[in-house]
Amino acid sequence: MIFALLSQLGFAYAHRQNPELITNDTWPGVIGSIKTNSVVQYDTNFKKVKAWGLPALAPRPGKRQAYFDYRPVERFKLFLGNLPDSEKPKLPENLDYKKLIKDTINTRWPNVDFFENVLIVFTIPAEYPEQSKMILRECIYNAKLINHPTSEKLQFSTEPEAAAIYCLSVLNEYFLIEDGTSFLVVDCGGGTVDLTTRKLLPDKRLGEITERTGDFCGSTFIDNEFIKFMKFKVGESAMDLLEKQRYSQLQYMVQEFCRRVKIPFTGDEKDFKVIEFDIEDVCPALKQYITGREKEILENDDWIIELTFENVKAMFDPVIKKIIQLISGQLRAGGACTAMFLVGGFSESKYLQSMIKNTFSFIKNISVPKQPQAAIVRGALQYGLRMDVIKTRVLKYTYGIEIESLFNEAIDPEYLRVDGHYIYKFYRLAERGRQVGVDESFSNIFRPLEHTTKLRFSLYISTNLNETYCGGLEKLGELTIDMPDTHLGKERPVEFRLMFGRMEITATARNQVTGQEHNASFKLEL
Incomplete structure (x- = not known):
């Protein structure tokens, strides 16, 4: 069986013998949607998952639920992207985003035995960094959907590549x-x-x-613009208190905005009718937090906020x-x-x-x-x-390893000098923007120091084409090759080969003296 899993909780499956594509469209609280929200609601100690998907995000305001017992955690996948910390969600102190990913997977698929003979294809956004695939591998392994961290039963595709297929x-x-x-x-x-x-x-x-x-400019950023609009109408402090103390009602209001305003909006003023948002109906808890001039205006307007064509258009346009x-x-x-x-x-x-x-x-x-x-x-x-x-694929990064080289006083910075005569430099193996075949590889011959029993390859990536030094570059991981026989000293050439055949990088190292080939595994650098 082939099982395709979105970075959100959407999934589809097919049998190789009868490859009919079956896409799931049934979720807790909603039917007919291809995917659901990556949201988890824990108990008060953040130990047990109480709800997930849409029911964890936006239960109706009339449903009695004490706010202090309501613990939804969302948007935690943003930790996989290269976002500044200010744009990442704040997680509870005793929760780690990798645990959240694992719990989300296990909550949806508790029967891990189902995946014993299943090939999983996991899709990720194009802008996610290389390390996100290794992190997801770790999470999926911890969720027991694969039986080994490097299992080939888990493969990755980017979202735009899957869409192109x-x-x-x-x-x-x-x-x-x-x-x-x-x-x-x-x-x-x-x-x-x-x-x-x-x-x-x-x-x-x-x-x-x-x-x-x-x-990061999908449709949820229109929701963010709506929240900014509401802060202007009711006051920023009122919306902040609503988020802290009645989060479920805030999310229900956002979902109502999506249903009534965002989804039907055509951008043609002839099709538009002014939308009346009745706070008492959509978000009754909000009233208690509104004060001052905003409260006076809304009381005169019977707690109704109007959304005009210009208001909505201004939410879409950025x-x-x-x-x-x-x-x-x-x-x-x-x-x-x-x-x-x-x-x-x-x-x-x-x-x-x-x-x-x-x-x-x-x-x-x-x-x-x-x-x-x-x-x-x-x-x-x-x-x-x-x-x-x-x-073929086009490389998004320049890939290279750190090598030891003789220090050149004419061009090399003094502060990078090591042991008087050496310096560590960036050796390029494959350059950003190059179109590579899925069976293409990049290699070179390297030699260890005389008495070393291991040859270590530190792999770095860069968005630039021309790098000289590794300082400031992103370290993707380390590849370590055992070389216990030292009697030949430096004359132990090793062919190091980097391959991009599938979405994940693989590497091999062949000892040209013994003929032995090593499959090198990445050690994740966090």
């Missing part, structure tokens, strides 16, 4: 069948928007034309502007493309569609395929069924 299956519907056809996929999700430009190759395989890109900029960047980097596909839940927004089509009218085919919200999970499933569908 899904779009590959519908190209015929748009008469895009010629080899060499290029198309841009824009995956507009809740938290992130991810983009990739792909080329159709012989045998219905895909090549990547330029670096996949993405940013988010859509970022998406337009991302698309422009992809088009500049990848050149002309024949078509653009919009996928993901946010792609169903009529306003977003019209803004993209108006801005990029020179692209004749801008389409939203059927079931755009299911594109990623179904594409990931198709990838699991046929992994050779991807022929």
